[in-house]
Amino acid sequence: MTNNDGAKTLNVALVVYTIVVWVYGLCFFFIPGVLVKISGGNPVDSGWLRWSGGILIAFGIGALLVRRNPAKQGIFVLSISLGTLLSGLALLYSWIVHEYSAGMWFIAVATIVVLVVSALLWWGRQKAKAIL
Numbered sequence: 001m002t003n004n005d006g007a008k009t010l011n012v013a014l015v016v017y018t019i020v021v022w023v024y025g026l027c028f029f030f031i032p033g034v035l036v037k038i039s040g041g042n043p044v045d046s047g048w049l050r051w052s053g054g055i056l057i058a059f060g061i062g063a064l065l066v067r068r069n070p071a072k073q074g075i076f077v078l079s080i081s082l083g084t085l086l087s088g089l090a091l092l093y094s095w096i097v098h099e100y101s102a103g104m105w106f107i108a109v110a111t112i113v114v115l116v117v118s119a120l121l122w123w124g125r126q127k128a129k130a131i132l
Contacts, residue, residue: 009124011070018064021060024056027053038106063076091110
């Protein structure tokens, strides 16, 4: 394996991560009420979701910047890898103990998507370790 192969794997992981965080981030930021309604969950004040949308959008921008020049960006990649892992585990826990008011499909999709993105990031991080 060359450094280029590791960078390509990390690149794919960062693109997938960016797409996922932008989809959730833009929805939470601009249309949180619609997202809650689609999920079938209990109403929630939009402010509780909008701030997280802003954070997700910012992380997506950060991932694109790292994608352009991944050298020495290991701390950021580790941070988003941990973030997706912890988020996925939190969603999985909520799913298992039925700690949600939305439709099961909504939390199941979010759990699976976040854990798959986490696995991609950890794999990309491992393959690109030489440049990070």
